[in-house]
Amino acid sequence: MEKRSVFRQAARHTLPVLMGYVPLGIAFGFVATQAGHPWWYAVVMSTFVYSGATQFFILGLSATGMPMATAIVMACLLNLRHSFYGLSLLSKFSGTRWAKPYLIFAVTDETFALLTTTLEPDPSTRTRLYVLISLLDQLYWVAGTLVGALLGTAVPVAIAGIEFSLTALFVVLAVGSTERIRSLVPLTVALATTVIGRLLLPSSAVLPASIAVGTGMLLLLARHTDHA
Amino acid sequence: MPDSLLVLAIMAVITFASRLLPFVLFSRTRPPRWVATVETVLPPLVLWLLVFYSLNSVAWRTTPYGIPALGGVAMTVLAHRWKHNALLSIFSGTAIYMILTRLLG
Structure with missing residues (x-):
């Protein structure tokens, strides 16, 4: 297949991601600069971290003053879903050779969805197609971030209340993952451990304690239902 | 800003590591059920x-x-x-x- 047509194929496949990533990237760039970061910081983040949830989480770190050790544990857990994406891509990425490190770096929720669901590519152009899809997706994200960051820099006064978009993003992700497992048990456990923790523990210990106790409870419950 | 760049670098490494992990761990064996x-x-x-x-x-x-x-x-x-x-x-x-x-x- 010709190089041109592989590019056209990648552009067509990534069109829905373009519609999603540009506005979301704009929102991220805008919130980052409104939170007091320089415009290039937002762009560097979108280039080298390239994970919406983690990037908003980083903005939240300075806003909430989360201790670094807690932040690292949370970031690992927040990113855990990427590991499970990788499990489904092991065979797809075998034989991609030079491109493999970038393909692995660029696995986002949306790119994962594209690579696993829509494609039955010609083996001879497979690697090029995967790379183009991944690159285009990241390009949309970085371009959106740049536009939003410049907009946010141009708006002189910070818009009061915009920090709530961080909470809203976590709510969106939480609702999505709750719908996937069709169970309110994790929500209930999270709420219970947070409320009890806030009554009993110093505020800095609530999150680590909730993670430890909550994970333990959920694993025990899962085991119980497995045997039933 | 050096503090935030350090934070950013740590987060970038964690994010990449999470994406790389399954390729390192399960290149030869199948993941166990608890996963x-x-x-x-x-x-x-x-x-x-x-x-x-x-x-x-x-x-x-x-x-x-x-x-x-x-x-x-x-x-x-x-x-x-x-x-x-x-x-x-x-x-x-x-x-x-x-x-x-x-x-x-």
């Missing part, structure tokens, strides 16, 4: 904990008693259940939060 259990139960727990953590600074005992935050979360949940459009959900939830803060604050 699947962890996969299903952990993400919603962690994400809800982050929701509650981000509400840490809300003062529940004084006016407006956390009503703007609760309204914003409720709006986000409803919008997301309805349309499943992340951006619409985030915008509408944040808008409700801002409006309630100005009306009640």
Whole structure:
């Protein structure tokens, strides 16, 4: 297949991601600069971290003053879903050779969805197609971030209340993952451990304690239902 | 800014490591069953904990008693259940939060 047509194929496949990533990237760039970061910081983040949830989480770190050790544990857990994406891509990425490190770096929720669901590519152009899809997706994200960051820099006064978009993003992700497992048990456990923790523990210990106790409870419950 | 660049570097490494992990661990063997259990139960727990953590600074005992935050979360949940459009959900939830803060604050 010709190089041109592989590019056209990648552009067509990534069109829905373009519609999603540009506005979301704009929102991220805008919130980052409104939170007091320089415009290039937002762009560097979108280039080298390239994970919406983690990037908003980083903005939240300075806003909430989360201790670094807690932040690292949370970031690992927040990113855990990427590991499970990788499990489904092991065979797809075998034989991609030079491109493999970038393909692995660029696995986002949306790119994962594209690579696993829509494609039955010609083996001879497979690697090029995967790379183009991944690159285009990241390009949309970085371009959106740049536009939003410049907009946010141009708006002189910070818009009061915009920090709530961080909470809203976590709510969106939480609702999505709750719908996937069709169970309110994790929500209930999270709420219970947070409320009890806030009554009993110093505020800095609530999150680590909730993670430890909550994970333990959920694993025990899962085991119980497995045997039933 | 060096502090934030260090934070950014740490987060970039964690994010890449999470993407790389399965390729390193399971290039030859199949993942064990408990991995699947962890996969299903952990993400919603962690994400809800982050929701509650981000509400840490809300003062529940004084006016407006956390009503703007609760309204914003409720709006986000409803919008997301309805349309499943992340951006619409985030915008509408944040808008409700801002409006309630100005009306009640």
